[in-house]
Amino acid sequence: MTAELIIPNEPKDDDVVIHHRTWKDYFTFSTDHKVIGIQYFVTGFIFYIIGGLLAEAIRTELATPDADLVDPSTYNSMFTMHGTIMIFLWIVPAGTGAFANYLLPLMIGARDMAFPKLNAVAFWIIPPTGLLLILSFFLGPAQAGWTSYPPLSLLTGKVGEGIWIMTLLLLGTSSILGGINFFTTILKMRVPSMSMMQMPLFCWAMLATSLLMLIATPVLAGALILLSFDLIAGTAFFNPVGGGEPVVYQHMFWFYSHPAVYIMVLPFFGVISEVIPVHCRKPIFGYGAIAYSSMVISFLGLIVWAHHMFTSGTPPWLRMFFMITTMVIAVPTGIKIFGWLATMWGGKITLNSPMLFAMGFISTFVIGGITGVMLAAVPFDIHVHDTYFVVAHLHYVLFGGSVFGIYTGIYHWFPKVTGRHINDTWGKIHFVLTYVGFNVTFLPMHVLGLQGMPRRIAMYAPEFQGLNQVCTYGSYVLAISTVPFLVNAIYCAYKGDKAGSNPWNALTLDWQTTSPPEIENFEVLPVLTTGPYDYGDTTEVEESPEVLTTTGG
Amino acid sequence: MPTVLFRDRATTRTRVITTDPDPLSLIPHPLNMQGSISDQTQINIETVAHDSHHEAHPDHRIFGLIVFLVAEGMIFLGLFIAYLAFRSMAPEWPPAGTPKLELLLPGVNTVVLIASSLVIHQADTAIKKNDVKGLQLWFGLTALMGILFLGGQLYEYSHLEFGLRTNLFASTFYVLTGFHGLHVTVGVLLILSVLWRSMKSEHYGTNNHFGVEAAEIYWHFVDVIWIILFILLYLL
Numbered sequence: 001m002t003a004e005l006i007i008p009n010e011p012k013d014d015d016v017v018i019h020h021r022t023w024k025d026y027f028t029f030s031t032d033h034k035v036i037g038i039q040y041f042v043t044g045f046i047f048y049i050i051g052g053l054l055a056e057a058i059r060t061e062l063a064t065p066d067a068d069l070v071d072p073s074t075y076n077s078m079f080t081m082h083g084t085i086m087i088f089l090w091i092v093p094a095g096t097g098a099f100a101n102y103l104l105p106l107m108i109g110a111r112d113m114a115f116p117k118l119n120a121v122a123f124w125i126i127p128p129t130g131l132l133l134i135l136s137f138f139l140g141p142a143q144a145g146w147t148s149y150p151p152l153s154l155l156t157g158k159v160g161e162g163i164w165i166m167t168l169l170l171l172g173t174s175s176i177l178g179g180i181n182f183f184t185t186i187l188k189m190r191v192p193s194m195s196m197m198q199m200p201l202f203c204w205a206m207l208a209t210s211l212l213m214l215i216a217t218p219v220l221a222g223a224l225i226l227l228s229f230d231l232i233a234g235t236a237f238f239n240p241v242g243g244g245e246p247v248v249y250q251h252m253f254w255f256y257s258h259p260a261v262y263i264m265v266l267p268f269f270g271v272i273s274e275v276i277p278v279h280c281r282k283p284i285f286g287y288g289a290i291a292y293s294s295m296v297i298s299f300l301g302l303i304v305w306a307h308h309m310f311t312s313g314t315p316p317w318l319r320m321f322f323m324i325t326t327m328v329i330a331v332p333t334g335i336k337i338f339g340w341l342a343t344m345w346g347g348k349i350t351l352n353s354p355m356l357f358a359m360g361f362i363s364t365f366v367i368g369g370i371t372g373v374m375l376a377a378v379p380f381d382i383h384v385h386d387t388y389f390v391v392a393h394l395h396y397v398l399f400g401g402s403v404f405g406i407y408t409g410i411y412h413w414f415p416k417v418t419g420r421h422i423n424d425t426w427g428k429i430h431f432v433l434t435y436v437g438f439n440v441t442f443l444p445m446h447v448l449g450l451q452g453m454p455r456r457i458a459m460y461a462p463e464f465q466g467l468n469q470v471c472t473y474g475s476y477v478l479a480i481s482t483v484p485f486l487v488n489a490i491y492c493a494y495k496g497d498k499a500g501s502n503p504w505n506a507l508t509l510d511w512q513t514t515s516p517p518e519i520e521n522f523e524v525l526p527v528l529t530t531g532p533y534d535y536g537d538t539t540e541v542e543e544s545p546e547v548l549t550t551t552g553g
Numbered sequence: 554m555p556t557v558l559f560r561d562r563a564t565t566r567t568r569v570i571t572t573d574p575d576p577l578s579l580i581p582h583p584l585n586m587q588g589s590i591s592d593q594t595q596i597n598i599e600t601v602a603h604d605s606h607h608e609a610h611p612d613h614r615i616f617g618l619i620v621f622l623v624a625e626g627m628i629f630l631g632l633f634i635a636y637l638a639f640r641s642m643a644p645e646w647p648p649a650g651t652p653k654l655e656l657l658l659p660g661v662n663t664v665v666l667i668a669s670s671l672v673i674h675q676a677d678t679a680i681k682k683n684d685v686k687g688l689q690l691w692f693g694l695t696a697l698m699g700i701l702f703l704g705g706q707l708y709e710y711s712h713l714e715f716g717l718r719t720n721l722f723a724s725t726f727y728v729l730t731g732f733h734g735l736h737v738t739v740g741v742l743l744i745l746s747v748l749w750r751s752m753k754s755e756h757y758g759t760n761n762h763f764g765v766e767a768a769e770i771y772w773h774f775v776d777v778i779w780i781i782l783f784i785l786l787y788l789l
Contacts (some may be wrong), residue, residue: 114613180620213626222631226728233717234725237639243648243721248638252631523583 009241021516027332029124031116032519036123037102038417043127046095050134054078059441059475062468067458075458076143077157081133083146088171088266089130091402095267096175096213097123099183100206102417106510107200109191110136111520114184122177129170131480137164145251145456150238150246154230156201165228172224173219175263179213180203181207191226191509193528197291200508200532201284204291205270208298212259215302223249247312254305264398265365266294268405269336272358275412276340277533278506279355280347284533286339293332301330302364310381319378326376333369337362347536353427354412357404360435364400368393386456389449395442407434410489415503419515420496426488433481440474508532604612605759618767622774625736632732633785636725645724652714654726654787662705663783666737669698670776673769683759685751692748692765695772699741706734726786733775733782740775743768 024041057498058078061069070078101119105112113119136142141160144153153161156465186207190199225236227249236242237250269290277284284290306322312324340362371393375381379446384390407430416421444467449455453464460468502511507530513522578721640646673695679687715723749765757765 070720112610113619114611116610118617174644176621176624180624183620184617188616189611214620215627218624218627219631220629222635225628225732226632226635229717229724229728235718235728236721237635237728242642242718244644248635248642251638252635255631384606456749 001042012255026482029120031112031120032120032277033116034115034417034521035099036119036519037100038280039100039123040093040097040101040126043123043130044090044098044489047085047089047130048094049482051082052092052482054082054085056475056479058082059472061458062460063472065460065462067440067447067466070458072458073143073156076145076456077141077160080142080145080164081137084133084167085130086398087146087260088168089126089133091398091406092171092175093126094258094400094406095264096178096182096209098224099124099202099267099271099406100178100209103202103413103510104182104185104206106416106513106517107293107508107522108189109526110189110195111510111522111524112179113181114189115181118177119181122174124182125170125174125177128168129174132163133167136160136167139163142452147257148227149253150227150230150244150249153227153238154239158231161231162228165224167229169221169224170484172221175213176215179210179217182210186210191525192246192529197288198528198531199291200510201273201287201290202269202270203457205266205273205294206552208294209263209266211295211298212263212301214234216256216259216263217233219252223252223256226252247309250309250312251306254308256306257300258303258305259298261397262297265405266297266403268361268402268408269294271405271409271412272340272361273336274508275354275358275408276343277535278412278504279321279350279352279358280344281350281535282343282347282533283531283535284339285342285345286335286532287533289335293335296332297329300332301324304329307376307381309313310378311385315375323376323378327373330369330373337369338365352411352424353422353431354408356428356431361401361408362405364396364404364438366434368400371396382450386454387449388445388455391443391455392449396447399438401440404434407431407485412504412508414489415499415518416510416515418493418496419499420492420494421499421503422496426484430481430485430488433477437474437477437479437481440473441478442474444468444470444474458552468506507534559732566702597639614763615766615770618770619649621659622770625774626778629732629781632729633753633781636729639721639725641720649721651720651722655712657785658705659707659783659787662702662709662748665698666702666703666779667685669695669702670773672698673772675750677762677765677769680757680762680765681759685757688746688757688762688765689751692751696741696744696748696762699737699744701773703737706730729782729786733778736775740772742769745770 014167021032021035025032028035030036030039035478058075059067059079061067063074067075067092100496101113102111128129132507136159139159140157142153142164143149143156148161148164173267186203188198226235229235230237230239230244236244238244238246240246273284273290304322304326305327306318310319310322340358341392375384375390375393414420448464448467448471451464453460499515501515504511509528510517512526616731619638672691676691676695679685679691710727715726717724717727747757747768
């Protein structure tokens with residue numbers, strides 16, 4: 001079949017001048033959301049590599065039961081840095097910063113975000129802050145894990161702990177500023193013809209995410225302000241020695257950090273909802289259900305935090321409440337999963353790299369979700385608390401979910417961002433290596449956890465060595481899997497085949513402009529001619545001047 | 554091969570989207586789950602497009618400010634709830650031996666701050682009538698009242714008989730009031746910067762007074778936070 005697509009915004013040879021960005025633009029205080037999106041992604045990816053190298057060092061250390069690669073306190077600071085970098089400098093900036101910045105204005109037909117300068121400020125907080133955090137690694141790093149529970153965090157690595165708190169306050173500020181921008185942009189900047197229920201589902205996901213960023217992140221800031229007083233001024237908010245209550249910190253911390261899980265995964269629910277209909281050539285199943293389930297997840301995400309604290313002396317009635325709300329969250333999540341599966345059912349599935357990663361996302365995220373429901377059950381949680389079962393669960397959610405989601409988005413929007421195709425064969429090789437490496441690394445951890453191997457220690461009992469070595473080999477495969485991606489992406493960004501404006505024949509507005517989009521996105525503001533997912537609509541219409549819209553139900 | 558044709562009034566260029574010749578999608582079939590999306594096909598075309606490359610960036614700053622203040626309010630809410638948690642977990646509150654808080658000075662301070670919220674609103678009314686002199690008068694007065702409040706608070710700090718580290722109550726007292734005081738300081742600086750800008754002729758006017766409005770909204774926010782804080786720390 002021939003796919004001829006003449007788009008209103010396609011430039012004619014002489015009537016439109018396309019402004020191309022040069023590499024220098026990416027080192028400036030640019031207010032263009034597309035530049036900022038790429039700045040976020042590249043910065044995030046650099047930190048991903050740093051955090052990944054730390055992970056490889058951790059796995060290498062764990063290949064043997066003894067602490068023979070690094071000493072235990074260095075090991076403590078390594079997993080502290082690994083967690084902090086991966087969460088706050090990679091997944092949050094890549095998901096909310098990169099994807100939302102690049103895509104939101106394009107998807108809703110806006111020329112930029114609502115507050116372009118604020119956007120640039122939010123980004124430029126991140127690189128110096130990240131460098132500061134890495135610097136702290138050489139100045140007596142924090143050792144209390146990414147949760148930084150007092151009183152442990154008040155006793156070990158004080159200099160690093162102070163820097164850690166400052167880093168998180170700054171990154172939290174960046175996140176709040178981003179949230180203000182996304183929230184306002186989605187609500188106020190849509191093209192006049194687009195109602196809320198005609199937005200692409202990624203916008204719904206980002207609306208839910210931005211609400212969480214705005215409501216939950218400030219509470220973490222409050223906790224960190226009190227913690228910094230304990231650390232620097234010698235108060236005792238959270239220090240039992242001076243009559244303080246460490247559990248209050250845990251409540252405040254998890255009031256942010258549980259929603260943070262949804263901040264890290266909701267954008268990718270959105271990405272998957274965009275990718276699957278395009279590559280299955282079918283309308284999304286249950287648009288309204290998927291849209292509203294994002295909002296429900298956002299709301300429920302705010303009232304489940306204490307399931308991280310079942311062993312912190314939480315009273316039984318409170319445990320019961322949080323157990324039930326946590327389990328209920330599986331319902332809106334399941335609605336999305338089944339929506340995606342029903343979309344794929346009977347569709348014309350193209351098994352290209354974005355679709356493979358999307359399917360990888362669904363399969364691994366389901367495993368992470370199910371172990372999440374298991375962990376929500378109080379008796380089971382008490383049994384496996386602080387074991388490798390939790391490590392396996394969180395990596396299935398944050399790697400199997402978020403990172404697979406990031407790769408899905410990258411392969412899907414690569415032609416949009418660069419105007420060129422990324423090599424699909426190498427994309428598939430990348431997928432296979434990532435998928436195999438990921439599962440070999442993290443699947444055995446479930447077993448280790450059930451057998452009772454505690455997390456966050458450099459040494460373990462010798463009987464765990466066999467499975468730990470499997471994990472370590474898996475992690476090497478995972479590390480190697482990044483190489484074909486990087487080479488492929490960098491090579492194809494300059495030398496790949498020209499993709500044209502809309503290589504996937506997608507219907508959302510982001511594809512209805514040039515690739516890469518010109519500055520200010522659209523030559524003329526687009527008009528909606530179809531819903532975002534009206535694929536496979538076969539209504540045939542004769543061409544006549546009177547017919548404006550040809551989509552029939 | 555089924556095709557869908559669009560004619561786009563804005564550009565009068567023809568747009569052809571080729572869709573999949575998928576036989577499944579032609580027949581209503583339980584496996585062909587498209588029903589849920591059928592609403593989406595009812596979208597009307599509106600011709601919004603003009604030669605509009607130079608339109609002004611839409612101004613949503615007030616909305617953005619309010620969203621920001623919601624986030625800012627969440628920091629305070631977090632601290633308030635932490636305070637209540639500390640309070641509920643302590644056997645005695647304030648802990649035995651804590652000197653009682655004096656009510657007179659903070660009471661006067663509260664009245665000053667609430668009154669300043671009414672005063673700053675007069676500035677908004679003035680600038681809507683294009684009265685820059687009125688704006689300057691009322692903003693100057695608000696700034697003075699803010700400074701008075703801050704001075705009162707510093708005076709109170711210097712006369713209290715407990716320090717930051719005396720006990721948990723003392724620590725929460727200083728951190729909460731101090732964090733609020735920081736916001737009052739920012740508010741005063743905002744008001745002063747609006748005053749500074751209003752010296753430029755025609756900077757603010759009937760239709761152009763975002764700075765005035767923003768400073769006012771922020772000031773009301775600081776005021777509301779203080780009322781809650783006052784009730785929590787002094788009255789409860």
